[in-house]
Amino acid sequence: MNSDRTDPATRLEDALSRLPQCVEPPRDLWPAIEARLEPRATIARRRWLWPAAAAAVLLIGASSLITATLLRRDEVAAVRRADAPAGVAATVAAFGPGQALGPSYLAARQELARSLEARIGRLPPEGRRQLEKNLAELRRASAEINAALELRPGDPLLEELLLNVYQDELAVLASVNQLTGGSGAGATTDPTRMQL
Amino acid sequence: MTEPGDGSEFERARRASDERALVESAKHGSTAAFEALYRNHVGKVYGLCLRMTANRATAEDCTQEAFIQAWRNLPSFENRSAFGTWMHRIAVNAVLAQGRRRREQPGDDASVDEAADRLPDPGIGDDGDVIDLEQAIARLPAGARQVLVLVGLYGHSHEEAAAMLGLAVGTCKSQLHRARDLLGRRLAAEESAS
Numbered sequence: 001m002n003s004d005r006t007d008p009a010t011r012l013e014d015a016l017s018r019l020p021q022c023v024e025p026p027r028d029l030w031p032a033i034e035a036r037l038e039p040r041a042t043i044a045r046r047r048w049l050w051p052a053a054a055a056a057v058l059l060i061g062a063s064s065l066i067t068a069t070l071l072r073r074d075e076v077a078a079v080r081r082a083d084a085p086a087g088v089a090a091t092v093a094a095f096g097p098g099q100a101l102g103p104s105y106l107a108a109r110q111e112l113a114r115s116l117e118a119r120i121g122r123l124p125p126e127g128r129r130q131l132e133k134n135l136a137e138l139r140r141a142s143a144e145i146n147a148a149l150e151l152r153p154g155d156p157l158l159e160e161l162l163l164n165v166y167q168d169e170l171a172v173l174a175s176v177n178q179l180t181g182g183s184g185a186g187a188t189t190d191p192t193r194m195q196l
Numbered sequence: 197m198t199e200p201g202d203g204s205e206f207e208r209a210r211r212a213s214d215e216r217a218l219v220e221s222a223k224h225g226s227t228a229a230f231e232a233l234y235r236n237h238v239g240k241v242y243g244l245c246l247r248m249t250a251n252r253a254t255a256e257d258c259t260q261e262a263f264i265q266a267w268r269n270l271p272s273f274e275n276r277s278a279f280g281t282w283m284h285r286i287a288v289n290a291v292l293a294q295g296r297r298r299r300e301q302p303g304d305d306a307s308v309d310e311a312a313d314r315l316p317d318p319g320i321g322d323d324g325d326v327i328d329l330e331q332a333i334a335r336l337p338a339g340a341r342q343v344l345v346l347v348g349l350y351g352h353s354h355e356e357a358a359a360m361l362g363l364a365v366g367t368c369k370s371q372l373h374r375a376r377d378l379l380g381r382r383l384a385a386e387e388s389a390s
Contacts, residue, residue, distance in 0.1 A: 009376070012379055016329070016348050019349055021239075022239030022243050023242055023243035025255075025256060029259055029263075030238075032260055033260050033263045034231070037267050038267075038268070155289055155293075
């Protein structure tokens, strides 16, 4: 170290500034690197695999949820059809020939229709706002992670975070499904459990 | 961060233009162009990896990994920053990923002394003072060493270094303070011993 200077902090700064930024590796690393370089076409194909896999997970999950929701709506629709004044034949057909629907069952079905409709249409504004907020935050997070991935390409941590955000989005969608039909009054008026 | 260079403004502009041309060729699959980029930047990348890891073999692995990652991700490089700056970030990520793989947490001093004995690298030179300083840096705790290397040696701001290392800016500043304090004391002790 330069011992002419008395201030240790200044001497240290001087010494640090004299260190070369470039240090040549003791051996040529290029041959090993070149051997591992993949042709551009291979990389381009693989580049699509990861987001495609994530999209597939999202799509499968979302379509399952949509199917579940539609099935629940069909239940409601069936109940509504049964409620129609001229719907006796239809309700008999729906529950099997020779089945007579008593007044108690009709009343229960009306209750079910009301409760399902209420659950779908009466998602608490707070809950609805929260769900919208969560989804917006998740979408903002995925946009930010994508932007960060541009700065840190191939960063495995960021890629994992992005996948986690997609999974969280699925979880929010699942919670929407639960809130709109997964529990509540419907459980006590489930037509499959009804005594005819 | 400043780009290396000691030429005139014209010379720097010419080099930047040449580099853009190399980047474009490499984007389209030219390994020859990528090799030229490698030759231009390997010294700085290896220097960074060597100082951050304090281990020559690990630094070589990280340097290779960084260039392979750069090749893979080059099509998404949009020239928003200089290629060297982009490469630098990839190298830091390669070092951090290597650390994660080895379950080496910042502040974990295991093997630092052993690694420091293998420093300085032959490429650093034979100036005795420089060698002392390199060895003292290599013996720093990993967290303090990485901040010192990024901020003190390679000129990153605390904000940039904190973002790259996943630290709070305050932590970054205190790590730099700690690194300078430890370095100063170690060098003073060595001076008084000699």
